[in-house]
Amino acid sequence: MTAPAHAFDYIVIGAGSAGCVMANRLSADPAARVLLLEAGGPDKSPFIHMPAGINRVKDNPRTDWIHQTTPQDGLADRVIPIPRGKGLGGSSNINAMVYIRGQRQDYDDWAAEGCDGWGYDDVLPYFIRSEDNRCAQKDAGFHGTDGPLTVSDRPYTHPLSDIFVEAAVEAGLPYNADFNGHHQEGAGRYAVTQRDARRCSAAVAYLRPVMGRGNLTVETGAHITALEMQGDRVTGVTYRQNGRMITASAAGEVILAAGAISSPHILMLSGIGPADDLHTMGIRVHHDLPGVGQNLQDHLNLSLLHRTKDPVTLAGIGKGAKAIGALAQYLWNRTGPGTTNGAESGAFWASPASNGRPDIQMHFIPMMLGENMQDVGIHGITIHACNLRPADRGTLTLQSADPFAAPLIDNRFLHSDRDMEKMRHGLDCAREIAATGPLARILSDEFAPGADARGAAELDAFIRRTAETEYHPSGTCKMGVDDMAVVGPDLKVRGMANLRVADASVMPSLVSGNTNAPCIMIGEKAADLILGAA
Known part of the structure; x- marks a missing residue:
């Protein structure tokens, strides 16, 4: 049974590090109707918020999707865990809270590869805007103190x-x-993303303070089954929640922020991706986009x-x-x-x-x-x-056309x-x-x-x-201008209208450090791009 459609201006898919940012920034306009969809549940576990509780939420099926790689022949044919946060806050609920942005050259390299507007001097203001930095020692000119995300000793x-x-x-x-x-x-x-000795997740920083906005709707337990399309235009999304299939329509844009594992997965399930792979799975090809699921990187x-x-x-x-x-x-x-x-x-x-x-x-x-x-x-x-800068590139592909089947993750480590x-x-x-x-x-x-x-x-x-990973998957919907790019520098999916991706999957190359802070920056810049402020 499919429930009636609900109309919104913006639909954000995924309440992780970037998704929470965009839900906050896009709903700041009281005239904009924003829907945030999260497949996991609320961030109620006390172990999410107690910093040392990390091992009670990682590898816990209530708070972690517990992804894993295919057997890695470069790692003695072992299957490697790929934890991904499940619930409001996403992986910022289960990470080690280390606040690292990466190096200037990481972002200047993005710009040199054709990602105009993503050089270090372009993105630094978004890092600063995001920060409520309370560290005793910090270099002047690089930090903010009025932002939502608390960074502290x-x-x-x-x-x-x-x-x-x-x-x-x-x-x-x-x-x-x-x-x-x-x-x-x-x-x-x-430095860590903690506020008063509690984890300052993306949900704590960006989402909780605005949950009372009348124009922001937050749905948990909303598992995406497909993007809805008319020709090359994405018109909304269908998801399953509490046993019902629900369709929500978007008058403005649909923004995928489900992370480097789920964003390409949703695209491929919807018929956007490498045509041969989609045909093999019996999925109708809406748009042949060969870079979807390619360029997978991790530390x-x-x-x-x-x-x-x-x-x-x-x-x-x-x-x-x-x-x-x-x-x-x-x-x-x-x-x-x-x-x-x-x-x-x-x-x-x-x-x-x-x-x-x-x-x-x-x-x-x-x-x-x-x-x-x-x-x-x-x-x-x-x-x-x-x-920090691996040469290996892996792939993420479909295991089946079933939207509830995990994708196949082959890092080729x-x-x-x-x-x-x-x-x-x-x-x-x-x-x-x-x-x-x-x-x-x-x-x-x-x-x-x-x-x-x-x-x-x-x-x-x-x-x-x-060897294991540092849990920093990225690059599977890479930003760029070459034939394997999935999104352009404006984060719009190439060849599609009304659809963007904004999360770790758009990184052309992995940043030199932990990835939570860069994902929050991507969410900040994406919101400006959507609103025409960038």
Whole structure:
């Protein structure tokens, strides 16, 4: 049974980092009727809002879509988890809250590839507009203080996280108090998207303050089945909610903001994508757009694990008496390990082949994390090292024409020798810091890959056996002007009217760092493009 159509000026699909921004900005005009559709539920879980609750919401089917790759032949045929946030706030509900924008050259490269208006000087004002930056140290001219998204220092940092920074500086990196300012290279504490010791998700920042607007309709549990079209014009969307099929029409525009996994998925289910692939699935081709689902990128990450000489880490903090104590302290005065984001400090390091431009990012965690970021339960530390600019490109394709069947995600990790070389260098950098002064005095033996693992073949095997992603999928509806571009610099889907994409999928190339802040920037700029203000 199909419910009657409802008319809106704008329909935003996906209430993640970019979608919440656009719902806020587009509904600021009381005459504009805005519909925000989210396939997940409300952001009610208390573990979403407690920073250290991340492992209670990641891998939880209520708050995570729990996507995974196809078996990766470059990673010993393993299936790699790809967590994606489910519910109002999207992946900003389940990420590690690290606020990183990327490098100036990332955006200048976008502009050089034909994405006019997306150079660093073009996008910096949107980063600034989004920010309510409360950090004690920040570079002047790069930050805002009146925006919706709170960026702050944590009320608690484990002593080992600062010792990591000291060791990295002693190993030769400059100290950097602001990775989002004049330059990114160096070591320091990460700024986080927290407000008063609570997660400041995109929903908390942008959506909750405007939920009372009479012209904004927010629907959860709304699973998109297809875009509605008349010729080359998108006229609305059909979705299933509570067992009913509902069609909503758009007098203005439909904006896909469902993320790098779901946005191309919805396009292909609607007949917009590579014609041969759609024919294979029995889907009628509305528009042959070969770039949909191509150009998939993510940051591949390895973990150096070290035991500590003494029981001074957060090992076991998520279980038993330690968990109860941390929760009690958090509820009592919003301090202690309940406020940690895990990856409390980090570093950006330039490998020899990068001409001084950082291409390795490290996240330091004051506990040992094994497969799928799970606590090993042994006192120790983790240094993540990831390749910021991978050469590998993957694909996202349909598993079937069923809109409720997950797509097939094939990242094609470590198909290039260059990417494997970068991973090896990341491990070398992490080992060098671990062996340096302040940190070396605290650590005992190398737990993984192990001190005896030194040869290239042995290290390559370790990387293929253990590497996972930093959960930064992007690029699957890339912006550009070439034949494989899905959207132009105005974010309009090529060859279609009334349809844009605005999320991580439009990134032509992956930014050098975490992706939440760039997605919020994309939402801000998209709103201006739609309103004619950009």
